[in-house]
Amino acid sequence: MNCSNCGAVIPTNSRFCTTCGTPVAAQATAVAATTGPTVNLAGGGQGVTHREGQRLDLPDPQVTQTGEGRSGVDYQIVGTTLQAVIIQIDPGQMLYSETGGMAWMSGNVVMNTNTGGGGGGLGGMLGGMVKRAISGESLFIVDYTVTGGRGLVAFASEFPGKIVPLNLGGGQQIICQRDSFMCAEKSVQLEMHFRRKLGSGIFGGEGFILQKLTGPGLAFVELDGEVVEYTLEPGQVLKVDTGHVAMFEPTVQFDIEMIRGFKNVLFGGEGLFLATLRGPGRVWLQTMPLVNVAKKIAEYLPRSSGSSGSSGGLDIGSFFGND
Helix, strand or coil: CECCCCCCECCCCCCECCCCCCECCHHHHHHHHCCCCCCCCCCCCCCCCCCCCCCCCCCCCCEEEEEECCCCCEEEEECCCCCEEEEEECCCCCEEEECCCEEEECCCEEEEEECCCCCCHHHHHHHHHHHHHHHCCCCCEEEEEECCCCEEEEEECCCCEEEEEEEECCCCEEEEECCCEEEEECCCEEEEEECCCHHHHHHCHHHCEEEEEECCEEEEEEEECCEEEEEECCCCEEEECHHHEEEECCCCEEEEEECCCHHHHHHCCCCCEEEEEECCEEEEEECCCHHHHHHHHHCCCCCCCCCCCCCCCCCHHHHCCCC
């Protein structure tokens, strides 16, 4: 604390300035006591100091993974919680994604929106559109090429989680949750994967319609939350809430079974059904499914109430646990 008269530093709890003798104002002590903590936090990342008139330079995001695709495309996965993949392509290389997937791109990248029907003529075009319409996916895909030198295309995740690169060999397949596909090299085949068993079709929820990626080539998928991997031996079974099934190898048998036990069904809180994953093969689970987050948010959304005559609006009390 400094003296208001001479500016000298006043020792703590002093009633007068030791230099000029000016009394210390009582209100100054009260103000100092109500300002709260003033300790600077020790940041763990790269610091930025911005002074007036100087160029603003923000730190680059953390690069968590780099690699190269089959056709020679280079990629970087940046960020930690909300990640993005930045892919650099050269003339002659091609990427594709579903419509609305691109986040940013350089000026020399050319987009070509099409039905993704391949070379099958009208039948192939309509077949691809029908499959995507049934599954709820975008009816069109977008091809990305580049002219006049190297360019870049970036795809950002839509939810906190992980972007996973899949460098698939020829004929290698991965089955993943619906809407997880981000982009891929043109050599990768994207198909809708429908469960043939009635149980998983009717009760599987997220497990009914899946996406199947077939190599060769590089593809990217986004998974929700953290990712946990298990390797199942032949005959080993893992029972999972359907929303947590993110991805598995085609050797894994996937089905839905009803929870056993009357009390478990009524009071267990896990719903009526669980996904069963039977080995051999690898399974990847996600810790924070988007559908579970949506259900939780829905609890706080306004509800229609005919008796109260409410016209809508957010129920603020529900945020604080009031019923």
